Amino acid sequence: MTGPFARFEWLIAWRYLRARRTEGGVSVMTWISLIGIMLAVAALIITMAVRAGFRAEFVDTILGANAHVTLYNSSIVTETGQITRVIDDYAEKAEAVRAVPGVVRAAPLVKGQVMANNQSYNIGVQVFGIALEDLKGIPRIADANTGQGDIARFDEGIALGAGVATDLGVGIGGRIRLISPNGVRTAMGTSPRVKAYEVVYIFSAGRYDIDHTRVYMPFAEAQSYFNREGLADELEIMVENPELVDELNADLMKAGGERTLLWTWRDASGSFLRALDIEDTVMFVLMAVLVLIASLNIISGLVMLVKNKGRDIGILRTMGLTEGSVLRVFFICGALVGLIGTLLGVVLGCLFAVYFDTILAFVNSATGGEVWDASVRGIYRLPAKLMLGDVLAAVALSLGLSFVITLFPARRAARMNPVEALRYE
Structure with missing residues (x-):
């Protein structure tokens, strides 16, 4: 009696992921889902980093050149x-x-x-x-x-x-x-x-x-x-x-x-900062939808993988492999796609955020200096500020969606009747 996620389950899942298309291995859809998750996670991290950087720069220019509190008489x-x-x-x-x-x-x-x-x-x-x-x-x-x-x-x-x-x-x-x-x-x-x-x-x-x-x-x-x-x-x-x-x-x-009256920096800029908070929430939701769409592609890839591996599933079941083991094999396949895509997205997003000033300067010069107009946006530069909480939120969202979505095709594979799978073989 072996425990869940035994070594042989990982070996089978890894073999399926490495198999060529002609051998019934990973489909093009799986690669598309991996790339989609990578880009969606990177976009989410970049967006949150830019939003955090804009807020930090905006607040710093307020606090660095204006009174924190203005005291005046009535x-x-x-x-x-x-x-x-x-x-x-x-x-x-x-x-x-x-x-x-x-x-x-x-x-x-x-x-x-x-x-x-x-x-x-x-x-x-x-x-x-x-x-x-x-x-x-x-x-x-x-x-x-x-x-x-x-x-x-x-x-x-x-x-x-x-x-x-x-x-x-x-x-x-x-x-x-x-x-x-x-x-x-x-x-x-x-x-x-x-x-x-x-x-x-x-x-x-x-x-x-x-x-x-x-x-x-x-x-x-x-x-x-x-x-x-x-x-x-x-x-x-x-x-x-x-x-x-x-x-x-x-x-x-x-x-x-x-006769004293007070006017704080929050009174002067509070409405704008509250608007930024709302925009941050909306942007996170929109980027989360992109991650969800990319994760949904895992279903298409796994469904095709299950269809191609129907004969293998029937043989494994007749050899004594339980429904739970089959479920875990295909769950590992989908989860690995989500995990690898997420990790690549984190790397790409963090690199983009670290070199954001250089990238923006290049784009600004290539377009004639009209990408960032200080007269409209108030501040001269748009920095990106990586925050651990934002990165962890992006990772948790991507992995959570990937793992949950993977369960549906994996459960379908586990409930496949081995007799039906081998009938025409």
């Missing part, structure tokens, strides 16, 4: 009837916020929208007034590998996004004019404020919208330029763990005072 009406929400005690509030556990940095900001001009070029930009030390604490902005110029000279001029510099046709050492409609207040009204600044630093944050709209100005100069003497518009807060930023809301509200 609006009030002044004695003159103006509505304002500026922060007059920004230094004290910043100090209180820095004392909150989990907060890395709290920087007062002055913000405003102006027009930037260089010769005949004009674009609208958003100016951030910030201190030099706080600017150095923004990873994507103060990155020496992507930045140009000397950030240490920030107090002597302004810092531009790479897109702004390109649109204005200006480089390090050049001068641009900033034009604000809310300028000097006179008896005749408010006249536009126009002032020239030297470009001392050019940064690339990795996001198209930031690089093409953002300008950094020294905090004191921004206060003067935007008529915010002794005031700040908001506090830019960076935390240790941005994923758990919501857990700090209560402490930040307490540190900010009664």
Whole structure:
């Protein structure tokens, strides 16, 4: 009495898989199913890796160039009837916020929208007034590998996004004019404020919208330029763990005072990230359907194999081979096709994901650079990020479908009547 999946069952299954077509061996359909499973598993792994890479790059550009939490005041009406929400005690509030556990940095900001001009070029930009030390604490902005110029000279001029510099046709050492409609207040009204600044630093944050709209100005100069003497518009807060930023809301509200309002990075990008989650699920389901279709081809291959091996099955049964042994022989045949196809798919998918940047660069250059448009998609590159969980999910899905589907033709072979199989032999 032998146990299930005995050595002779593996030997018979392996012999059937190696047999030539003329000997009634593996059919073309079996090879098609193997290749189909390989390509489907590879496509699933590549898709999940690209989706994970896009999400990681998108989130990194958000967290690396923007505040994790923005603290500002609710609006009030002044004695003159103006509505304002500026922060007059920004230094004290910043100090209180820095004392909150989990907060890395709290920087007062002055913000405003102006027009930037260089010769005949004009674009609208958003100016951030910030201190030099706080600017150095923004990873994507103060990155020496992507930045140009000397950030240490920030107090002597302004810092531009790479897109702004390109649109204005200006480089390090050049001068641009900033034009604000809310300028000097006179008896005749408010006249536009126009002032020239030297470009001392050019940064690339990795996001198209930031690089093409953002300008950094020294905090004191921004206060003067935007008529915010002794005031700040908001506090830019960076935390240790941005994923758990919501857990700090209560402490930040307490540190900010009664008029405090918060706007986290999740509030700003939450809807987009939720859309990405939905797309990830949909893409996984679609790719899983491809794996299912490829696995179904195993049925066709095994049915043809069972038909070709009908005489062998009858002989084996008359020699004492049980139905269970026959079932296991053909289950091994189908399972090996699924297993080999899955392993090849994992190798192909992982190699494609590892060299995805090179492959995308080649395709991008071959098509004239229109495959990935940063102005539409926001980020400049599409990385692929291999995650063990995604690979294991693809393997489990492929093997599970292959094993389950293999049972149907294997069961048919096991229930074949040996007398009928040998009647015409």
